Amino acid sequence: MRNPTVLSSGFLGVNVEMLKRVVQEGAGAVTFKSIGPKVKSGHRNPTVLAYEWGMINAVGLPSPGYKDMEGELARMKEVGAPVFVSIYGASVEEFREVAEAVAGYNPAVIELNVSCPNTKAEGMVFGCSEKHSAEVVAAVKDVAGKVPVMPKLTSQALDVGRVAKACEEAGADAIAAINTVGPGMLINIEAKKPVLDYKRGGISGPAIRPIAVRCVYDIYEVVDIPILGIGGVTEGRDVIELMQAGATAVGIGSGIYYRGIDVFKKVCEEMKIWMKENGYKDVKKLIGVAHE
Amino acid sequence: MSDMPVSNRVRKVVKESEEVRTIFLEDNVPGAIPGQFVMVWLPGVDEKPYALSYMDGEAAVTVQRRGKFTDEIFKLKKGDYIGVGGPYGNGFDVDVCKRPCIIAGGIGIAPLAPLAEKLARKKPIIIMGAATKEKLIFRERMEKVCKVEHTTDDGSCGRKCFASDILEEVIEKCRVDVVYGCGPEMMLKRVFEICRKNRVECQLSLERYMHCGLGVCGSCAVDGYRVCVDGPVFSSKQLSRMSEFGRFARLKYGKKVGLSEYYAWRE
Ligand SMILES: Cc1cc2nc3c(=O)[nH]c(=O)nc-3n(C[C@H](O)[C@H](O)[C@H](O)COP(=O)(O)O)c2cc1C
Numbered sequence A: 001m002r003n004p005t006v007l008s009s010g011f012l013g014v015n016v017e018m019l020k021r022v023v024q025e026g027a028g029a030v031t032f033k034s035i036g037p038k039v040k041s042g043h044r045n046p047t048v049l050a051y052e053w054g055m056i057n058a059v060g061l062p063s064p065g066y067k068d069m070e071g072e073l074a075r076m077k078e079v080g081a082p083v084f085v086s087i088y089g090a091s092v093e094e095f096r097e098v099a100e101a102v103a104g105y106n107p108a109v110i111e112l113n114v115s116c117p118n119t120k121a122e123g124m125v126f127g128c129s130e131k132h133s134a135e136v137v138a139a140v141k142d143v144a145g146k147v148p149v150m151p152k153l154t155s156q157a158l159d160v161g162r163v164a165k166a167c168e169e170a171g172a173d174a175i176a177a178i179n180t181v182g183p184g185m186l187i188n189i190e191a192k193k194p195v196l197d198y199k200r201g202g203i204s205g206p207a208i209r210p211i212a213v214r215c216v217y218d219i220y221e222v223v224d225i226p227i228l229g230i231g232g233v234t235e236g237r238d239v240i241e242l243m244q245a246g247a248t249a250v251g252i253g254s255g256i257y258y259r260g261i262d263v264f265k266k267v268c269e270e271m272k273i274w275m276k277e278n279g280y281k282d283v284k285k286l287i288g289v290a291h292e
Numbered sequence B: 001m002s003d004m005p006v007s008n009r010v011r012k013v014v015k016e017s018e019e020v021r022t023i024f025l026e027d028n029v030p031g032a033i034p035g036q037f038v039m040v041w042l043p044g045v046d047e048k049p050y051a052l053s054y055m056d057g058e059a060a061v062t063v064q065r066r067g068k069f070t071d072e073i074f075k076l077k078k079g080d081y082i083g084v085g086g087p088y089g090n091g092f093d094v095d096v097c098k099r100p101c102i103i104a105g106g107i108g109i110a111p112l113a114p115l116a117e118k119l120a121r122k123k124p125i126i127i128m129g130a131a132t133k134e135k136l137i138f139r140e141r142m143e144k145v146c147k148v149e150h151t152t153d154d155g156s157c158g159r160k161c162f163a164s165d166i167l168e169e170v171i172e173k174c175r176v177d178v179v180y181g182c183g184p185e186m187m188l189k190r191v192f193e194i195c196r197k198n199r200v201e202c203q204l205s206l207e208r209y210m211h212c213g214l215g216v217c218g219s220c221a222v223d224g225y226r227v228c229v230d231g232p233v234f235s236s237k238q239l240s241r242m243s244e245f246g247r248f249a250r251l252k253y254g255k256k257v258g259l260s261e262y263y264a265w266r267e
C-alpha cells in the first residue's frame, strides 16, 4: 500500500471503474462492497441519512450475489492498488461458499462482515460471539488458500478484544474494527415516523470515532496481527489517532460525505504535515504508540 | 452538516397530462439551480429523486406515473405532508453557452423547463419530443419563453419523428454552440453522438437508481462517476469517458443490466 488509507466496505465499491476512481482520489487500497451468496435487494429508501454528528444507514447489504459480481472481480487487477473483497453470509456455510468463489480471484484480502447491524439473519450474531466469529474465520481460512482473511468486528461485542483474540487463534491474518454502531433511530417529528424506512440503522462518521479508537486500542492489547482501524475518520489527525491506538491501516467511509471523494488525498496531506511537525518520517512508527 | 428529508407540505397539484402531475411545495427549496434534484419522501412508502421543475420561490417536482411510489404521489392533495431533501447534484452550467439548444424527450422536460426560463435572454431553441401531443407537457410554458420545435411519435403535434432526428438540422440552422438534454438514455446517446459529430458541446442529465443521494453508496454509478453528486448533469468530455453511458445501468441491488432491462424494471 502506498499509504495507510483504505476505502471501507459498503462505500462506492460497486464496480472496477469506481474503485479506480477512488484510487485516483488517493486511497492506498479499496474494498468491494460486501458480496453475499445470492441476490439480496436491500431496504427501501430512505436508507442513508446525515445528522449533525454522523451518518445513519440501513441500506441492508444489497448485493447481486457473487455469481453476478464475477465479471467485476475478474478485472480486479485493473484497479491499480490492493483490492479487498468484503463478503457476508447468514451461516458459516454461506461464508465458506462465497469465500471460496472470491478467493479464486486472488484479492489482497478477504474481509468478513460478521458485524452488520442492519440485517437480521446476516452477520450480527457472529460478530458478538467469540465462538461464532472464530468458526467463520476457520471455515473461510480453510478455502481461502493464500489469500489473507480479515474479520470485521463490531463494537457491540461485550469484549471486542476477546473476539479479536479468538479470531487470531482461528487463523485470521488481520482484524478490521469497527462496523457501524447501534442500531440507532431518528424520527421526523412532523411526519411522526422514523426517517429510515427500516426504522433502525447503523451509525457511522464522527459520532463513533471515540468508540472506534477504544476498540482498536483494546484489540491491539491482545493480538499480534495487523489491525485495520475504521470509524469516523475525516481528517489526517483521525488517522494518526487510530494508528496510535494500534491500527496499521485506516478505513474511510463516511468521510467521503464530509470531505468529498478526494478525502483520501486530503487526509494523507494532513498526515504528512503533522508528521513533519512532530518529527516522524515513517508512518509505521506511529502504530500503537499510545500504549507505551 | 445534515442531510435528510425536511418536512414540507403540498401547496397545489397541477395536472399536466393524464400521466403527469406537478406537485408544488409550500416551502421553497432554497438555493436550487436548474438540473438539481430533490429526494422526495413519502413516509412509510419510499423516497426517490426528482428534478426540480420550478424553483426561485415556487419549488415543484413534475412526476410521471410509473409504479407504486408514483401512485402514492398522485394521491397527494393540498396540505398533505411531503418530505424533501436537497437540493442535490450539480445542475446545468449556463455560463458556457452563447446559442443554446435544449432537447427534451418526454418527462425529460422537467429539469429543462426552468433552464429554458433562465436562459431566455440567450434565445434558446427547444426541441420537445413525446409520444403524442397530449404527452408534450409544459408546451405553453416553453412557447412563452422561446422558439419551440415539436416532435411526436404519432405526428399529432409538430413533426412525426424523434426529437433527436431534427437536432442536427437545428444545430446547423441556428449555429448552436451548446446542447442541453434530458430524456430516455437511448435518445441522449444519440444526442451525444450528433453533438460530437458536429463539434458542439453538450450537457446531458442522466438518471440512475439512487439509495443515498449523498455520494457514498455507489448505487448510482456510471463507470467512475456518481450521478447524484458528480452529476446528474455531465459534460461531453465526461460522457465520452463513460463505457456504461447508453448501454448499462444498475438495478436496486446492484446488478448491472442492459438499458432496456433497466427501463423495464423502472416501469
Ligand atoms: C451507507 C453505508 C453502507 C455500509 N455498508 C457496509 C457493508 O456493506 N459492509 C460492511 O462491512 N460495512 C459497511 N458499512 C460500514 C462501514 O464500512 C464502516 O465500518 C463504518 O461506516 C464506520 O466507518 P466511517 O465512520 O468511516 O463511515 C457501511 C456504512 C455505511 C454508512
Ligand code: FES
Pocket: B209, B210, B211, B212, B213, B214, B215, B216, B217, B218, B219, B220, B221, B226, B227, B228, B229
Ligand atoms: S445514490 Fe448513493 S452514491 Fe449516488
